[in-house]
Amino acid sequence: MPTAQAQLMNGTDLARTLIDDTARRAAALTRDQHVVPTLATVLVGDDPASVTYVRMKQKRCERAGLRSEHVALPASTSTAQLVDALGVLSADPGIHGILLQHPVGDHIDERAAFDAIAPEKDVDGVTSQSFAAMALGGNGFASCTPGGIIRLLDHYAVDPAGMHAVVVGRSPILGRPVGMLLLGRNATVTYCHSHTRNLGSIVSAADLLVAAVGKPNFIVGEDIKPGAVVIDAGYNAGNIGDVEFSSARTRASLITPVPGGVGPMTIATLLAQTIDAAEPQTTAGE
Template identity: 45%
Template sequence: MNSPTQLARDIDGKAIAAQVLSEVAADVRELALQQVTPTLAVLLVGEDPASQVYVRNKILRAKEAGIRSLEQCLPATTSQAQLLAVIAELNANPEVNGILVQLPVPAHIDEGAVIQAIDPAKDIDGFHRQNVGGLVLGQDVLTPCTPSGCMRLLHDTCGDLSGKHAVVIGRSNIVGKPMATLLLQANCSVTVVHSRSIDAAALCRLADIVVAAVGRPQMIDASWLKPGAVVIDVGINRIDTEQGSRLVGDVDYASARTVASAITPVPGGVGPMTIAFLLKNTVTATRRQLLRAAELATTHTSPQEA
């Protein structure tokens, strides 16, 4: 355990996200030399306040990086067929490089059907089964943004991750499973802890790296951690206190930082990285589409040009 004056250092997600966004902006300027502007289409169905905030933040960050955004706000009464028709139009539009449907969608719409309707080449969330399968197989695909952001935080904090034991708490399709896969690709030994795990805390105490993505406020405290562990807290939970509501993670920050060597705060840790990697995926998708178009143009050379 750290001494009272030796608490874990904060992993500054805002600062590292700013670095990623600077890299994205440089890539956008390079594409501009080819007279190409990466374009992101954002679909928001309904008027969920949290989703509206997320969309505004994504569009603002996109504009700052030089990415063009096309926002469509559809009423909550939009049918699944209508939403799928909009997605089909965006899939077919060569000027649209990335498509983001802000989740959750209204209950009458099948979220899975929406995700699978997006062209995998434009699926900047990395949720399409083709991208998920490609990730597991080690292929170069668009990868879910939050796990990708977590990996950047870990590499910046720890350097080479080879041989480290990582515990991922949570097995969701959006964070837990892809996070475990990315850690495996970085040559970590990986344990996934979930609601059916026996003595989850004991398993967690073996970890050099802990990634908490379980959705339960302040569940993981100092007793779960090995001294010197690096903690990535993906959770964002709103709790009520005598002073009013506030955001906390899945990790009890005050307790955990007495044992850990480094930890992400909530807010200000993982959250900014998710948006940064969303835009990074948009640039990646743009470049791959340009390459694919060039390959098709070469393949379909007319007889007069041959």
């Protein structure tokens, strides 16, 4: 008798739908207000992976009818210089969203850099104000990967209310904010990290698991509760996630593949939030 397989949560198709809607909104803004929504990307240094990510985001902008403006800064850029550059972009009425590609280098105070972005242009959801909004339910943008995860859950009719959600990872742009968003949806949230003891037993109690630790195949299927929803937000060399997919799929009810799950939703959410930022900025300028 064949083993049951979890349903795949297809982020690629959902992202395409979201980008199509974003393109429609961008066209309407350009037609009605004569404004082209613009995303500024800022890159410090020339790390090959970061260069590739930025170039990919620029291409997606073009396909969706958004303009992208790129600011390339040398690896020697100081915190003060980066903060100044972000301040200039924040004050520019022609820029509607700002993305600071991270990491920015160990010599830079990343938090100071993030918080130099005007909150109304923080379409990547990285400022302290945006995190406060995710935690407290105020106005602000969600971090793009957590925001994409919530969109995926909604699309597949997964209501976190009452679920025990376990988040493995506590980064300020993924683990921590996704836990806050799930808490806002009335889930009971447990955070796990490198100092967590008996991780397997905690994971096995999760109705909803978000793996965001950045270690390939870190979570194995035998630790997953039968019927759990598994969100693999990891992406490691060789297109490998943080969850051992083959074994997890025989235990979960829903699971995101890597690639094709969370990743496409991250960029789609970034573009959608750029339009979300552009619309009120354009109205305010009338």
